[in-house]
Amino acid sequence: MNQSSESTTKSVFEGEDTIIKVRDLHTYFYTDLGISRALNGVNLEIPRGKVMGVVGESGCGKSVTALSIMRMVAKPGKIVQGDITFFRKDKKKNDAIEEINLTKLEGMGPEMRSIRGAQMSMIFQEPMTSLNPSYTIGDQIMEAIILHQNVDKVEAERRAVEILDGVGMANPSLIVKRYPHELSGGMRQRAMISLALSCTPAVLFADEPTTALDVTTEAQILDLMRDLQKRIDMSIVFITHNLGVVAQMCDYVTVMYLGRVVEQATIDDTFYNPMHPYTSSLLRSIPHVGSHQKDRLKPIRGVVPDPYSKVKGCPFHPRCDKAMRGLCDVKVPGLTVVGKSHTVRCFLHSDVEEESTYVQ
Numbered sequence: 250m251n252q253s254s255e256s257t258t259k260s261v262f263e264g265e266d267t268i269i270k271v272r273d274l275h276t277y278f279y280t281d282l283g284i285s286r287a288l289n290g291v292n293l294e295i296p297r298g299k300v301m302g303v304v305g306e307s308g309c310g311k312s313v314t315a316l317s318i319m320r321m322v323a324k325p326g327k328i329v330q331g332d333i334t335f336f337r338k339d340k341k342k343n344d345a346i347e348e349i350n351l352t353k354l355e356g357m358g359p360e361m362r363s364i365r366g367a368q369m370s371m372i373f374q375e376p377m378t379s380l381n382p383s384y385t386i387g388d389q390i391m392e393a394i395i396l397h398q399n400v401d402k403v404e405a406e407r408r409a410v411e412i413l414d415g416v417g418m419a420n421p422s423l424i425v426k427r428y429p430h431e432l433s434g435g436m437r438q439r440a441m442i443s444l445a446l447s448c449t450p451a452v453l454f455a456d457e458p459t460t461a462l463d464v465t466t467e468a469q470i471l472d473l474m475r476d477l478q479k480r481i482d483m484s485i486v487f488i489t490h491n492l493g494v495v496a497q498m499c500d501y502v503t504v505m506y507l508g509r510v511v512e513q514a515t516i517d518d519t520f521y522n523p524m525h526p527y528t529s530s531l532l533r534s535i536p537h538v539g540s541h542q543k544d545r546l547k548p549i550r551g552v553v554p555d556p557y558s559k560v561k562g563c564p565f566h567p568r569c570d571k572a573m574r575g576l577c578d579v580k581v582p583g584l585t586v587v588g589k590s591h592t593v594r595c596f597l598h599s600d601v602e603e604e605s606t607y608v609q
């Protein structure tokens with residue numbers, strides 16, 4: 250661990266401070282069918298105290314990116330290359346920044362477990378992934394509080410009730426005594442969010458957290474997350490297929506394709522000045538806030554190549570209407586800064602190229 254200089258936390262997002270920087274991350278799954286290359290050189294920055302949306306078609310590596318940063322990739326998966334730097338702010342030391350390379354820590358070791366509980370949390374689409382059916386909601390939230398906040402049981406229960414109240418749960422002092430199966434889907438989702446927030450994490454990964462909910466509950470949960478994010482100055486990485494939710498929730502957007510980041514930009518640039526042909530196609534293919542009925546949706550032609558095969562050249566070239574023969578099918582574009590708070594990986598905007606992005 251090092252004390253970091255100001256320059257290392259300086260973000261490509263203008264005026265922001267970086268909390269997590271991912272460089273050249275490769276995560277592979279070694280299966281009976283062969284090597285599933287889920288992440289092939291992910292480069293991204295997560296700004297401190299902001300909401301960043303992560304979008305892309307199914308299988309592009311959104312969940313594996315979050316799980317890799319949390320060091321929760323299970324066998325047969327493995328991080329085979331790359332660095333994940335966490336710039337931890339120590340409130341007790343005048344907000345000094347400590348630089349921790351998470352890839353150097355044991356995923357299940359004590360240091361990573363402590364970071365996962367106290368600094369980073371994750372909420373999933375399915376609440377039962379996080380909630381234990383055998384314990385009451387109160388016991389689960391209190392256990393997390395006692396483990397990381399050095400308080401006694403009475404104080405932990407008081408805080409658990411306070412957190413449940415904060416996520417809009419009716420009758421929180423009764424809910425702490427209930428088991429997960431005694432709650433509705435929306436209540437379970439709120440309980441899981443409470444569990445994830447019980448340690449006031451610096452970074453929250455929310456992986457499709459509202460997809461399974463009805464629209465009214467979804468709207469309430471989104472409001473709540475935005476509100477909490479502002480109150481405790483947390484960074485949220487919001488993974489979703491829903492561009493309407495992205496428009497409503499996010500400050501920045503990361504677009505992924507075939508295990509790589511192809512564009513990172515502000516919310517406005519993503520919607521009004523997308524530079525990667527994949528981002529433009531994605532915007533045309535999915536309904537979102539602000540689209541008019543006369544704007545016809547246009548599916549992206551072709552399919553995402555399977556992760557067991559290697560694609561030569563730009564990974565998007567077989568589906569790209571702007572592909573340049575002899576260039577895009579041969580060389581790999583590098584991720585380049587193309588404007589204020591805007592990076593893109595495409596030969597239309599830069600001639601920077603990369604070596605093959607696959608690890609053998």
Ligand SMILES: Nc1ncnc2c1ncn2[C@@H]1O[C@H](COP(=O)(O)OP(=O)(O)OP(=O)(O)O)[C@@H](O)[C@H]1O
Pocket residue numbers: 278280285286287288305306307308309310311312313314325326556
């Ligand atoms: N346990 C595993 N074994 C083999 N391949 C896996 C495993 N888990 C993920 N993958 C592969 O890694 C790639 C990325 O998966 P990931 O779950 O990150 O996609 P995603 O972008 O989250 O998709 P979705 O939108 O459907 O949730 C996919 O091709 C997937 O098949």
Ligand code: SF4
Pocket residue numbers: 525526527563564565566567569570571572573577582594595596597
């Ligand atoms: S590099 Fe070429 S193929 Fe890839 S997105 Fe840009 S134009 Fe399309």
Ligand SMILES: [Mg+2]
Pocket residue numbers: 311312313456
């Ligand atoms: Mg996923």
